[in-house]
Amino acid sequence: MSAWLKPKRVDDAAHVDPDEFRRCMREVPGAVAIITCGEPGERTGLTATAVCSLTDAPPTLLVCVNGTASAHPVICRTARFAVNILAEADLAVAGLFAGRTGLKGEDRFDQLTCTQAPDGSPIIEDALASFDCALEAEHRYGTHSVFIGRVLSAATNPRRNPLLYLDGRFGTFAETAANASSR
């Protein structure tokens, strides 16, 4: 029988320096998502790489959202959010929802085409994949909340190249030569 392991309490002095942690994390590539939430008129969202599949039984995602993000209180209040995975052509959308244009909330949505999931969140029409989620649990840790969302509906627009983020830069995916030539 398996049991949860109780994490050992680690001495503060043994923790890695936050700058060193960030330097190492810059080497970890991530898919770029827009987490959206809210009803028309009060929609908001953020660019995020802290998104992952938790389990497929039942289909569940987790996202990590800073408490200062405009989406944070909206997700807490509505208990809904959506995850939209960006394609390489959506670079401008990534900048828009990372606060790089100065536009906020609804003004960001004027720049793209969205549908609204029934009783749910904005779904970006051209996203590579979109997941409409109901909030199942929230775990607050330091500056962020881990939001766990049960996936209520999912859709994909396959065959577009994903937008990726690595070492502070946006980029895209290329197959290795060996892989491409084996087709």
Ligand SMILES: Cc1cc2nc3c(=O)[nH]c(=O)nc-3n(C[C@H](O)[C@H](O)[C@H](O)COP(=O)(O)O)c2cc1C
């Ligand atoms: C590539 C990239 C990834 C990001 N990932 C996250 C993330 O996973 N969680 C988070 O809270 N903020 C993340 N951010 C920061 C938010 O996108 C940014 O703070 C955003 O402006 C917050 O939304 P607001 O301006 O509506 O408050 C990321 C930013 C970038 C550029």
